[in-house]
Amino acid sequence: MAKKTKASTKKKNTAFRTIGAFFKSRQTQTIIGVFFILFSIFLFVAFVSFFFTWQDDHSIISQFTDRNIRSKNWLGKIGATLSHYAIYEGFGVGAFLMPYLLFISGLFWMFRTKLSKVVISWNWGLVSMLWISLAFGFVTKKYTVLSGVIGYELNDYLETFTGTPGLAIILIFFFIAYVVIRFKVTPEAIINKIRARKKESTVTEEVLSEENLSHEEETITVEFDDSKIEEKEEPSEKKSDFELSVENLQPTIQNHSEVDGTEVIEEVVEEPKPKSEPELEVEIDVEEVAEEKHVSENLSDKLVKDFGEFDPKLELGNYKFPTFNLLKQYNESISVDPEELELNKNKIVDTLKNYKIGIAQIKATVGPTITLYEIVPDAGIRISKIKNLEDDIALSLAALGIRIIAPIPGKGTIGIEVPNKKATIVSMHSVISSKKFQESTMELPIALGKTISNETFIVDLAKMPHLLMAGATGQGKSVGLNAVLTSLLYRKHPAEVKFVLVDPKKVELTLFNKIERHYLAKLPDTEDAIITDTTKVVNTLNSLCIEMDTRYDLLKTAMVRNIKEYNVKFKARKLNPENGHRFLPYIVLVIDEFADLIMTAGKEVETPIARLAQLARAIGIHLIVATQRPSVNVITGIIKANFPSRIAFRVTSKIDSRTILDAPGADQLIGRGDMLYSGGNDITRIQCAFVDTPEVEKITDFIGSQRAYPEAYQLPEYVGEEGGTNLDIDIADRDKLFKEAAEIIVTAQQGSASLLQRKLKLGYNRAGRLIDQLEAAGVVGPFEGSKARQVLVPDFVALEQLLENEKNG
Numbered sequence: 001m002a003k004k005t006k007a008s009t010k011k012k013n014t015a016f017r018t019i020g021a022f023f024k025s026r027q028t029q030t031i032i033g034v035f036f037i038l039f040s041i042f043l044f045v046a047f048v049s050f051f052f053t054w055q056d057d058h059s060i061i062s063q064f065t066d067r068n069i070r071s072k073n074w075l076g077k078i079g080a081t082l083s084h085y086a087i088y089e090g091f092g093v094g095a096f097l098m099p100y101l102l103f104i105s106g107l108f109w110m111f112r113t114k115l116s117k118v119v120i121s122w123n124w125g126l127v128s129m130l131w132i133s134l135a136f137g138f139v140t141k142k143y144t145v146l147s148g149v150i151g152y153e154l155n156d157y158l159e160t161f162t163g164t165p166g167l168a169i170i171l172i173f174f175f176i177a178y179v180v181i182r183f184k185v186t187p188e189a190i191i192n193k194i195r196a197r198k199k200e201s202t203v204t205e206e207v208l209s210e211e212n213l214s215h216e217e218e219t220i221t222v223e224f225d226d227s228k229i230e231e232k233e234e235p236s237e238k239k240s241d242f243e244l245s246v247e248n249l250q251p252t253i254q255n256h257s258e259v260d261g262t263e264v265i266e267e268v269v270e271e272p273k274p275k276s277e278p279e280l281e282v283e284i285d286v287e288e289v290a291e292e293k294h295v296s297e298n299l300s301d302k303l304v305k306d307f308g309e310f311d312p313k314l315e316l317g318n319y320k321f322p323t324f325n326l327l328k329q330y331n332e333s334i335s336v337d338p339e340e341l342e343l344n345k346n347k348i349v350d351t352l353k354n355y356k357i358g359i360a361q362i363k364a365t366v367g368p369t370i371t372l373y374e375i376v377p378d379a380g381i382r383i384s385k386i387k388n389l390e391d392d393i394a395l396s397l398a399a400l401g402i403r404i405i406a407p408i409p410g411k412g413t414i415g416i417e418v419p420n421k422k423a424t425i426v427s428m429h430s431v432i433s434s435k436k437f438q439e440s441t442m443e444l445p446i447a448l449g450k451t452i453s454n455e456t457f458i459v460d461l462a463k464m465p466h467l468l469m470a471g472a473t474g475q476g477k478s479v480g481l482n483a484v485l486t487s488l489l490y491r492k493h494p495a496e497v498k499f500v501l502v503d504p505k506k507v508e509l510t511l512f513n514k515i516e517r518h519y520l521a522k523l524p525d526t527e528d529a530i531i532t533d534t535t536k537v538v539n540t541l542n543s544l545c546i547e548m549d550t551r552y553d554l555l556k557t558a559m560v561r562n563i564k565e566y567n568v569k570f571k572a573r574k575l576n577p578e579n580g581h582r583f584l585p586y587i588v589l590v591i592d593e594f595a596d597l598i599m600t601a602g603k604e605v606e607t608p609i610a611r612l613a614q615l616a617r618a619i620g621i622h623l624i625v626a627t628q629r630p631s632v633n634v635i636t637g638i639i640k641a642n643f644p645s646r647i648a649f650r651v652t653s654k655i656d657s658r659t660i661l662d663a664p665g666a667d668q669l670i671g672r673g674d675m676l677y678s679g680g681n682d683i684t685r686i687q688c689a690f691v692d693t694p695e696v697e698k699i700t701d702f703i704g705s706q707r708a709y710p711e712a713y714q715l716p717e718y719v720g721e722e723g724g725t726n727l728d729i730d731i732a733d734r735d736k737l738f739k740e741a742a743e744i745i746v747t748a749q750q751g752s753a754s755l756l757q758r759k760l761k762l763g764y765n766r767a768g769r770l771i772d773q774l775e776a777a778g779v780v781g782p783f784e785g786s787k788a789r790q791v792l793v794p795d796f797v798a799l800e801q802l803l804e805n806e807k808n809g
């Protein structure tokens, strides 16, 4: 036995020795060196070429083996693929360090340079690659190819924790740390260098004045010696690897940093030696390539040139927006009654006088329903005093709806809002036809009504990003909701926005049924687009969460931050529909009577709503939630925190007002569309635009009578816990495409309905049914929320066997 082991160790040793000898042979080393050097050149050329050709080659990466498809990269498909993974999926411009590192490794093998030098270069190289990628990601979000996926994602990740300035600081810190460690730049070193320079210049001056050239040489030597001494004087107790590297690396850097961006930075910090000039030029070359030249030649541009930009509205190209004459016009000229004004002014002055508050000046602004009296009190009167007298002043003025604003933000005056005896209706017609609304460039403009100074008040739902509406019954909430929906109908094409309407009262929103196939979104296989049933609400909300996750994935693969950028990219044909990309319409979820829902479904509704409210902003899902009962168990903290924009119609108590707005005031409104809008900080009093049911009916009729999409916008399927699909589907009832579908799923090893939709060109419903049948047959696993289903059959053979067994069984 012992002999045997000895023999085997001997064998092993000789094997190792042979391998060792093989690598020690200068011939082998030279060959390896040459390979590395040539490969580095190959990579460098491929990388440079990549910046010209990447957009053209982007789609062929997945078709590597298909010989019919050719790559534009100068170094063919391998060049394109390597560059794609190193630059696009990797480090962006930072990837240029790779050929550099391979190059110096090649030199190491060829000329037996010091190993420690190469190892240190690799260390620094990898760190620099990460830094460059991160820095490019930070500087430009637009040209993501400069930062690569790593830089982009890292930026995104870090920015959530540190914010943009924080990340800038981190980047600067690492840059300085790099310079300090690598070049030993300390404050003392800099001061010494400056001193040395000064000395040099003074000596040179002297020398020049004496016109003695030989002296000049001396001074240079003196300076050189100085710097040498400085280096010696540096604390030399700990000599780290990094410090060593400076000396070791110098020759390498000078010879080969042509391919390297970071080394250029070194040169700037180091004493500028004329020898290092060419390195700077090379870096500039790389940047130019990345930014400009190739852009005009890429595939998307070609597509746009040939077919024009993608037009989401094309399918309903003849769609006509509703006309203004569908809306009723009222007499809206505000009649200022001078007597009323004078009377109110006198009352205000007298009342305040009773409380010993003198007035220096008073000014009135007459709005549609209220008049604002702006008061400048006498010097020395405290504003809080007037604020405290609010109720007394209201009583003295004997009118409802007195609201005191002390002080008016940004003005320093005190405002007293008094309702007009004769209110003027603010018609939807007037706000919709206003220039301000028609010419607004907002993504989702909403004309809410008019302010006290009779200006049309427009807000952008996309910026809000969600809206909470509350008010006691009969104060104008439903009219408000209709005003919001009408605004969007007048400005947004059916391709651009979809509504999900939840109406437990079953009356308010039914009119919108007529525009189901134009503007509404619904769950697959449901009859009514307007949801009135609580369980369906839960399913719809969860389905919206799935849609949100899908949209986030799409945004991620498109490397954009929000729906706006995504759609711009999609329209410019930069996103391939074959990869699941599609034009994303905004989705506006409107929930009337939120209190009802919370009472019946509680957490089941609150959780997905909170999730949507927290995350849906970037991907274009916006929530409008209305409630009659603004109590804290309906408008919970978590809901409130995610709805910064709120509208309060008249409520019955100060507490309710506080629940909605975090401020009193809504209890002092006069009703009939009188409302307070809080966009986060300041509160604005607005008279809501009035649109009544016949008008909404006319608009929906107008839209409904036009050509529509074949069906309402389909939301992703969500199967609730109690729902579940019918799993014992009869073999005889199977879809004709069942086998084909099974093969596709097994080949792709991905159990998703959208894959079937794409490959077999099916509608969502049929693809969904096929997936159900595949689940029943045991080809795919059960539904797992937003993830694709697991494929349970590993290959074709297993699939054949499974289907054969089924037939026999």
Ligand SMILES: Nc1ncnc2c1ncn2[C@@H]1O[C@H](COP(=O)(O)OP(=O)(O)OP(=O)(O)O)[C@@H](O)[C@H]1O
Pocket: 425, 426, 471, 472, 473, 474, 475, 476, 477, 478, 479, 480, 628, 672, 673, 674, 687, 688, 689, 690, 691
């Ligand atoms: N902006 C407005 N301008 C003029 N009148 C209005 C306005 N808004 C509402 N009103 C009047 O108030 C009435 C009630 O409004 P609305 O139906 O919107 O109340 P609501 O808050 O929805 O009530 P509920 O909660 O019971 O449905 C309307 O019929 C209308 O006469």
